[in-house]
């Protein structure tokens with residue numbers, strides 16, 4: 001038991017070292033990288049505080065500016081979208097539209113449009129409306145009771161083209177085979 005006490009006394013004799021509870025502690029200089037980082041951050045903080053309080057810049061203001069810019073862009077896009085069918089009566093576009101209808105829509109609406117899983121598109125009743133904007137929304141964005149959205153896959157041009165084709169189909173007020181019973185619904189709408 002003699003040796004540890006000797007070592008303790010020897011440690012205490014070294015005035016540049018500290019000893020506490022038998023733990024020997026060196027007194028190394030703070031490394032340069034730490035000081036550079038530490039004081040550097042204080043400087044950055046001060047510069048930031050001065051800049052933030054005097055320049056009028058703020059992250060909230062930056063956010064608002066970005067939102068305003070995005071809204072302006074969205075408004076420009078909205079304004080540039082056609083609200084009526086640009087391909088109405090255009091023979092080439094109608095031809096392209098008929099191809100889209102045959103490959104995609106006919107499976108549910110029947111090749112003559114009289115309805116199968118989806119409702120008839122050649123009768124006079126339109127659940128969601130038959131103005132150009134409503135028809136465009138039905139096809140591009142889909143409708144809740146089983147009409148998938150086609151806007152992404154087809155792009156707006158082809159949506160308008162298929163609608164231009166739709167207008168050329170012979171009208172029929174016969175309910176399509178298997179088509180949902182829209183008669184009851186249409187009576188309700190007509191009454192409202």
Ligand code: HEC
Pocket residue numbers: 100101104105106107108109117118119121125126127128129135138139143144145146147148150162163
């Ligand atoms: C997977 C089957 C399916 C396909 C494919 C499909 N539809 Fe439909 N469509 C439906 C169903 C079901 C409805 C009824 C949705 C509802 O009532 O909410 C509907 C509704 C519609 C309506 C609204 C009818 C109304 O009365 O307002 C239009 C217009 C329409 N489809 C056009 C198209 C066109 C054009 C295509 C091809 C690009 C297409 N559909 C492809 C199933 C389909």
